[in-house]
Structure formats: C-alpha cells, structure tokens
Amino acid sequence: MRKLLDxxxxxxxxxxxxxxxxxxxxxxxxxxSIEGDFDSAEEISSRLHIIRSDVLELATELLVRYSPVASDLRFIQSAIDVSYDLYRISRYAMEIERTARIVKGPVELSRKAFPLTEEAVRLSVDAFRELDETLVGRLLELDRIIDDYYLRSLEALNENPEKAADALIMRHLERISDHAKEIGAKVVYIKEGRRM
Structure with missing residues (x-):
C-alpha cells in the first residue's frame, strides 16, 4: 500500500x-507582450486549468484511498494549494497580455518588476520542488520590492492618468508575487508542519 501512495x-x-x-x-x-509581442498565455492557462483538475482528482483519490499522515498528508494538501497558485499565475499572465494589447501607455515600473516577479516564481517552484526552506527568505524580500513597485504605480496615476497600463500590469505582477510567496510558505508547512 505504501508503494502505491508513493x-x-x-x-x-x-x-x-x-x-x-x-x-x-x-x-x-x-x-x-509589454514589448508588443503577443503570444500564448491564454493557451497555457487553459492547459494548466486541465492539469489542475487532474491534480485535484489524484489528490482526492490519495487522501481517500490511503489516509496519509504527517508529511505525506501535508504534501498532498500543499500540492492542491500550489496547483491553484500556479494556475492563478498563468491567469494573471494572460490578463497582462490582454491589458498590454488593449491599454496603451508607458510601463516603466512593470519593466523593472517583471524580472523580479519571474525570479520569485522560479524561486518558489525550486523551493517547492526541493522542499528548500532557505529560498523562502528571498521570496519574502522579492514580494516586498514588488509590492513597493505596485504602490508606486498607483501613486503615479495621481500625477499622470496615462500610466494606467503600468498600474494595471503592476497589479497583476503583485498578485503573481503573492502566489509565489504562498508556494514558498507551503514548503515550510510540509517540512515543519507550521503555517507562515
């Protein structure tokens, strides 16, 4: 039975x-897309939606059939949550593409925040894959920086309404960063059994 759970x-x-x-x-x-090259985030998001359904189905089966405990139970619970976070990241990416296609305007802060957001997502994925808690501190730091960019983009709207595209894109990047941070928090939960 243990082998089937594994x-x-x-x-x-x-x-x-x-x-x-x-x-x-x-x-x-x-x-x-913020450089004008519109691609396929919508297709990717649709694919991830299907995989997320498969994750939920398998996780439910494992929970019901094998009654896992301790770290196995925490991993399965976290896999459900992480699948949601990853799906939402793809949905926000899709919304950024849509925003860039429709709303024109300068996106300076978004250009600065994109590499940091990509780093946060990659770090969160690495942390979860390796169950490496040491990466979570960097995730928290990146999240603070991206939050600051988002607030600055909102403040810039007061001075120049043409910066709406930047504020909209920054909002999505801020949410992506929050999801990445949540994935990192799952690593602590799996390893230590405590929630951040």
Whole structure:
C-alpha cells in the first residue's frame, strides 16, 4: 500500500512540475507582450486549468484511498494549494497580455518588476520542488520590492492618468508575487508542519 501512495505522490510532483513550467512560460509570454509581442498565455492557462483538475482528482483519490499522515498528508494538501497558485499565475499572465494589447501607455515600473516577479516564481517552484526552506527568505524580500513597485504605480496615476497600463500590469505582477510567496510558505508547512 505504501508503494502505491508513493507512486501517487510522485505523479503529483510530476504534474506540479508541468504546471510550474507552464506558469513560468506564461509569465515570459506576458513579459514579451509589454514589448508588443503577443503570444500564448491564454493557451497555457487553459492547459494548466486541465492539469489542475487532474491534480485535484489524484489528490482526492490519495487522501481517500490511503489516509496519509504527517508529511505525506501535508504534501498532498500543499500540492492542491500550489496547483491553484500556479494556475492563478498563468491567469494573471494572460490578463497582462490582454491589458498590454488593449491599454496603451508607458510601463516603466512593470519593466523593472517583471524580472523580479519571474525570479520569485522560479524561486518558489525550486523551493517547492526541493522542499528548500532557505529560498523562502528571498521570496519574502522579492514580494516586498514588488509590492513597493505596485504602490508606486498607483501613486503615479495621481500625477499622470496615462500610466494606467503600468498600474494595471503592476497589479497583476503583485498578485503573481503573492502566489509565489504562498508556494514558498507551503514548503515550510510540509517540512515543519507550521503555517507562515
């Protein structure tokens, strides 16, 4: 029975890796969209939605069939949450593409925040894959910086309403960063059993 649970957990890990790769790909596509190169974040998000459904189905089966405990239970619970975070990252990337296509205007802060947001997503994925708590501190730092960019973009709207595109894109980047931070928090939960 233990072997079947382990096989199921490995399958969950594989699906989460696929979702992680997709969310990074969607974010890269969104970054290109602010330069006028519109790509495929919507297709990626649709694919991740399907994988997320598969994660939920497998996780439910593992919970019901094997009654896992301790770190196995925490991992399965966290895989459900992380699948949601990764899917939401892809949805925000899709919204950035849509915003860049429709709303024109300068996006200086977004250009600065994109590499940091991409780093946060990659770090969160690495932290979850390796269950490496040491990366969580950097995630918190990146989240603070991106939050600051977002607030600055809102303040810039007071001076120049043409900066609406930047504020809209920054809002999505701020939410992506928050989801990345949540993925990092799951690492602490899995390893230590405590929530951040």
């Amino acid at each position: 096989m199921g957990i490995e399958q969950l890990k594989k699906m989460i890796r696929e979702m992680a790769n997709g969310s990074v790909e969607a974010l890269e596509s969104a970054r290109r």
